[in-house]
Amino acid sequence: MELQHEFTVPVPVGEAWPALLDIERVAPCLPGAAVAEYDGKTVTGSVKVKVGPVTVTYRGTAVFEEQDEAAHRMVLVASGRETRGQGTARATVTAELTGRDGGTAVSVRTDLTVTGRPAQFGRGVLAEVGDRLVSQFADCLAQRLTEPAPATEERPGEEATATAGPAEPEPLDLLHAAGLPVAKRAAALAAALAALTVVVLRLRRRDRSRHGRRRR
Structure with missing residues (x-):
């Protein structure tokens, strides 16, 4: 890129x-x-x-x-x-x-x-x-x-630091x-996954409801 x-x-x-x-x-x-x-x-x-x-x-x-x-x-x-x-x-x-x-x-x-x-x-x-x-x-x-510009004189303790x-x-x-852009994308992804989960659960409930009616 x-x-x-x-x-x-x-x-x-x-x-x-x-x-x-x-x-x-x-x-x-x-x-x-x-x-x-x-x-x-x-x-x-x-x-x-x-x-x-x-x-x-x-x-x-x-x-x-x-x-x-x-x-x-x-x-x-x-x-x-x-x-x-x-x-x-x-x-x-x-x-x-x-x-x-x-x-x-x-x-x-x-x-x-x-x-x-x-x-x-x-x-x-x-x-x-x-x-x-x-x-x-x-x-x-x-x-x-x-x-x-930093001073060129050696200060106490400078040698130990070096x-x-x-x-x-x-x-x-x-x-x-x-920062925020990544957080927004993560939130959007989480929302999409949550929405997908809700849809799947609804489809399963409908499928179970249909099977129940057929058994009756």
Whole structure:
């Protein structure tokens, strides 16, 4: 499926471009994502996705196939596989940056293929989830780009925190991210099943009534 999104950040293109390529900096803005290694072109990491009571972890890589600084255009190809299942996920993400009113407009086109449990939601719900996640990502990125640079001085206890390693990210909750639309669909499905049950019961009662009359 193909998804199209656009968001803006309140900094010029010259600042937004290197920020989006700074994977360690933007990864915390992606729910469920954790970066294990990045060499400037290939990212190795994982993404945790929660579907109801089930949490699915994908491990894989993402490779920058294109980084056109002059055109401010990048192409990222990511693929992963469930650590405890047969599900897979693959995405080709194309982003283009354009200056707009002193800030930067980011247009993102995603060609997404998902198999396994998250695929049960279908295109409509995944598109709604994508809209919410892009909005959340844009807000987080804007905050990181406008906040002061962190101090380089070592603070007490900083070394102990560093050796402890990065905190484990919270999984991306698809039901929570989709919000009301999923709840409406679930309610509609429940109503349809209830209606079907009522019809079946009525048919059975009629059938029993007919059999009773014939016996008389």
